[in-house]
Amino acid sequence: MGKGFYISKAVVVTCVVVAISAVATIIALSVVYSQEKSKNEATAPSTISPNTATPSTQPPATTPSTPKEPWQCYRLPDSLAPISYNVTLWPRLEPNADDLYIFSGNSKVVFKCVKETDLILIHSNKLNLTTFKEHHATLTGLDGATAPTVKKTWLEAPTQYLVVQLNSPLQAGSIYELFTDFVGELADDLGGFYRSEYIEDGVKKVVATTQMQPTDARKAFPCFDEPAMKAVFHMTLIHPQETVALSNSMNYDPVNITMHGLNLTQTRFEPTEIMSTYLLAFVVCEFTYIASKPEADVLVRIWARRKAIEEGQGDYALEKTGPILAFFEKYYNSSYPLKKSDQIALPDFSAGAMENWGLITYRETALLYNPGVSSNGDKEWVATVISHELAHMWFGNLVTTRWWNDLWLNEGFATYVSYLGANKAEPTWNMKDLIVLNEIFGVMAVDALASSHPLSSKEEDILKPEHISELFDSITYSKGAAVLRMLSEFITESVFSKGLHTYLEEFKYNNTVYTDLWKHLQMAVDKAGISLPSPVEVIMNRWILQMGFPVVTIDTKTGSITQKHFLLDPDSVVDRPSPFNYEWYVPITWIKTGVEKEQYWLVAKEATNKNMTLGVDEWLVANIDMRGFYRVNYDSDNWERLLTQLGSKHTDIPVINRAQIIDDAFNLARAKMVNTTLALRTTKFLHEEVEYMPWQTARRNLDYFYLMFDRSEVYGPMQAYIKKQVTPLFDYFKDLTVNWTKIPEKHTDQYNQVNAISLACSTGVEGCKNLTTGWFKEWMENEANNTISPNLKSTVYCSAIAAGGEEEWDFAWSMYKNATIASEADKLMYALSCTKQPWLLNRYLKYCLDPKKIRKQDATFTIVYIASNPIGQPLAWDFIRSNWNHIFNDYGGGSFSFGRLIDGVTKRFSTEFEYKQLLQFKEDNAGNFGSGTASLEQALERTKANMNWVAMNEKQVFEWFTKEASSPV
Structure with missing residues (x-):
């Protein structure tokens, strides 16, 4: 148990009394869970008759295109706060009967x-609210207010509400309290209040944990589950005595209780700061911890x-947490x-991490x-x-965006x-x-699609x-x-x-x-005297x-932009449609023959800047270090000068811009703005390049050629060309690492060795x-002694398994199942x-459909791999088509990874036949794509573009690779 706060014996006694009362109720509630579970899944709404626990059927609920009733709207009304x-x-960390x-x-x-209202709408999803009392919910007036009586309650499944209709209205300005008790499933669906499992010393351990973002707090308890509906949370967890309970705030001293023959612990937590429901978290587990030094200003565990x-x-x-916090x-x-x-590190978790406050x-x-x-x-x-x-x-917790349409501000920041x-x-x-490299180049490929979306x-x-x-996609984040x-x-x-700073100060806890944000940044700009x-x-x-x-596009002969x-x-x-006719204010920075120039703003479709004209033997690179979110094209003379510079003394061009030249050229070629062979020529200097960013950028862009051509005659000469270019790099790292016995000192060198x-x-x-x-x-x-360098494991494992057969695969599978370190298992x-x-x-x-073999959190990644x-x-494509209903329903249509799954399995599509298959897949599963809907449209658009690109480029690409593969370096 972690460090707690001292509380008086009187408070402890009070806690025990509360806990015993809660335990008595909760034990009773759990008895009816199996029966109630099926009722909650029935068509809503249903009314709870005043003196019975059996829902009486109402006319079936359908959510019309234009909602007729408040409970058919997906947004909460502004009547309650x-x-x-x-x-x-x-x-319960053990299954019931x-x-x-x-x-x-x-x-x-x-x-x-x-605002005066006779209706309470509060989110509730997959909870079975019990009826030991007269209704699902009990309403009490506070501070002298008189609570209306409840007319009827029901669960509105489509919009995920508990609806409480009252016989008379709540009074504006009055304070009320709504009590509910409930039972839910601690499922393995990675959302809301869920369970994670792991094996330790041959024993299965169960963790109860949470993932509320964006709309799953309502799966843990009825709540006003919108980010603007901030409140203070007083949490109490009842759990087995051998476990520890954690939440957003510090715990008071836990209290051991015995009830119905069960030895339990009750842990109460200090009230949270005012916060949104999606940031709430609680965990019950048998984990242990390490902590920062006692003198630290903030306790880090x-x-x-x-x-x-x-x-x-x-x-x-x-x-690293302390320095980053500081x-x-x-x-x-x-x-x-x-x-x-x-x-806290969880064995099962759908996202990379979640910023629950504290x-x-x-x-x-x-x-x-x-x-x-x-x-x-x-x-x-x-x-x-x-x-x-x-x-x-x-940024997100202390100050929170009002609604999810501005998620980009939270996650992008x-x-x-x-x-x-x-x-x-x-x-x-x-x-x-x-x-x-990690964010900008990749998302440009997505944002250059007609099916992209605004931030x-x-x-x-x-x-x-x-x-x-x-919205949880690369546009939002990257x-x-x-x-x-x-x-x-x-x-x-x-x-x-x-x-x-001023933004956070004005809006903290709001x-x-x-x-x-624009307003506060403008204030800072004005104060600093910056001209925009x-x-x-x-x-x-x-x-x-x-x-x-x-x-x-810059014409270095005329200065036209x-x-x-x-x-x-x-x-x-x-x-x-675009409110600005697809025009931007573009901050242009540039280097002229190695010398950085002043910034220039392009504020219209066309302009002229004579400073961008070039003399004899001069070259120009715009968008220094990719500071701006745009691509750059040049007149043909400047492209030739850049290629000449790369071929003679490439280090005169900054390393990020060497990568940018490659990335821009390949993407401009796909957009038919430059010839594909020009893009390929930007890779010719790589036999002299040892830096990671240009190599990694070239590799990613050439990966597209592999996707398009690894089933065609282009593949052989392409392999031969890349072999010629990479051989000097292979020899360079062989020497740098003294025949692969040392690890390169430089961070990016370690990547480029891979x-x-x-x-x-x-x-x-x-x-x-070999x-x-x-x-x-x-x-x-000697499986107990893996001497492969950690940096090289992924590529060594992949290379050896590709070259091997069943024996190598089975060995790797055994090592995967027995891995106790998650990063090793991932490799x-x-x-x-x-x-x-x-x-x-x-x-x-x-195996991807068996959570005992591949965890649900990893199934999407595995299929994409x-x-x-x-x-x-083609095996993966057949697999997801034949198993789509199971994958969608069992793994959760709201999972953030469905877009990644569709995107990953269709990247290689480049034929009419594959396009028709994708259309058929869309038709066969209409309305059944959840968070993958946008990715499906992008896949269709990308496939069409791939078809056109291959038809236009296959012949010249084959000829270019054939010629370059056989020419001297």
Whole structure:
């Protein structure tokens, strides 16, 4: 049990009395759970007759296109405002007689009536509210108010409400309390109040934990489950005595109780700060923890499985949390608002992490790090995810956006500043540069589709839970980060942080819309005397209220500059109207023959800047370090000069811009703005390049060629060309690491060593395959002694399993099942998809539907991994089509990963036949895609574009690779 606060004996006695009363009620409630479970799933609404526990059927509820009744609307009315909740929950960590895990509890919510109403709507989903009292709910007036009597109650399933109709109205300005008691299933669905399982010392352990964002607090207890409905939460958890209970705030001393022969513990928690329901968290587990030093201003604790803590897997997170917290306190100029920061690693968790205020929940891979087993990438992931979640403690938690349509502001901001926090924690990693590679290049490919969407939507367009879930995509996170980084660059980071400070001060413990941030940033800009072409709001609204981004074309002979909406498929139809006619305020920075020039604002479709004209032998690169969210095209003469510079002295061009030139050229080629062979020529200098960012960018862009051509005659010459380019890199790292016996010192060199080996092995560079299969064979011969460098494990495992057969696959599967370190299990999970044996891939796909073999949190990733294998792709596509109903219903249509699943399995589609299959899939499962709906439309658009691109480019690409593969370096 963790450190608690001293409370008096009288308070302890009071707690025991409350607990015994609650336990008596809760035990009684659990008895009826199995019967009540089926009733809650019946068509709603149903009315509870005053003196019976049996619902009497009402006419079937249908939610019309235009709601006729308040309970048919997906948004809460503005008539009631919660003040506080007092919630008691008792999760069962063992199944009942019906083999169900359940939880039971009761809740009192105190609310103010803002507008007179005879109706209470409060969210409740998959809860079976019991009827030992006259109704589902009991209403009491407070502070002298008289509560109306209840007319009837029912559960409105489509909109997820408990509806309480009253015989007379609540009075505006009066305070009331609504009491409910309920039973729910502690399911393994990774949402709401759910269970996670793991094996320790051969014994199955069960964890009761939560994931409320965005709309699942209502699965734990009835609540006003919207982000603007902030309140104070008083939590009480009843749990087995061998377990510990955690929540957002510090616990009081726990009290042991005995009731109905059960030895239990009751843990109460201090009231939370005023906060949104989606940030509520509570966990019951047998975990242990490590903590910060007693003199620390904030208590930091890292919680995980006992063995993980004993093995030191939480040490790195504890070491870095303090410095990152301190960085954000300075960055925001605002003290951390809570007494403690608990961070807990869960065996089953759908997202990477969740920023619950004071109790951040993580996947094990996002919090735990073992230096002997985990890779450099694992370490970076831990640092950036911790930084992302801690950034939310202020931006998102202290100040919360009013509605989910502005989710981009919350998540985009945290994504951007997570790189600043991680840079503070690990200053030698150059994290401020890696945001370009990790976030910006990738999301540009999505935002260049006609089926993209603006960062900010209208509130009325985001109503249903599945609409909200769809927003958790790369546009929200990565483009949000990119445009905020751009804003910070052109007003300066110092001014940006000062604007954040006043924003947080004015709106702390409250809700905002994005224009509130623009207002405070404008105040900071004005105070600093920074000159902008228009106010911050005018500039930034063009980046958030219309989808997409511009391509800026610069003619270095005339100084002419133009902008237009960049589309990967220029023939696609953009049917989403833009309030700004797809024009942007574009901050243009540039280098002329190695010298950085002043910033220039392009504020119209066309302009002229004579400073951008070039003399003889000069070259120009625009968008320094990718500070702006746009692509750049040039006149043909400047392209030739850039290619010449890359081929002669590439280091004169900054490393990020070397990567940018590659990424822009390949994407401009896909958009038919430059020739595909020009894009391919940007990779010719790579035989001299040793930096990670250009190599990784080239690799990603060439991956598209693999997707399109690995089943055609292009594949052979393409492999030969890449082999020629990567051989010097392979030899470079062989020398740098003294024949692979040392780890490169530089962070990005460690990444690029992986590129060198994986590309060398996949293209047949001499000695590579023997190297990786030899390391793997040594491990198979002595499984207790894995000497493979953690950084190289993924590529070594994949290479060896691809070269091997059943024996290698079965060995890796055994190691995966026995792995006690989550990051090691993830590497093996990926590598198992690399086999060339179709029957093994089919077996692996079937495992994805068995949570005892592949955890539900990992099923989507595994299927996508298999689909990335050219042999596995048609198998994975057949698999999800034949099992879609099961996957959708059993794994949750609201899961954030459904978009990733559809996207991953269809990336390779480039034929008319595949396009028709995708259309048929859409028709066969109409309305049954949940959070994957937008991804399906994007897949159709992408497939059409791929078909056109292949038809146009296959011949010239084949000829180019054939010629270059045989030419001297």
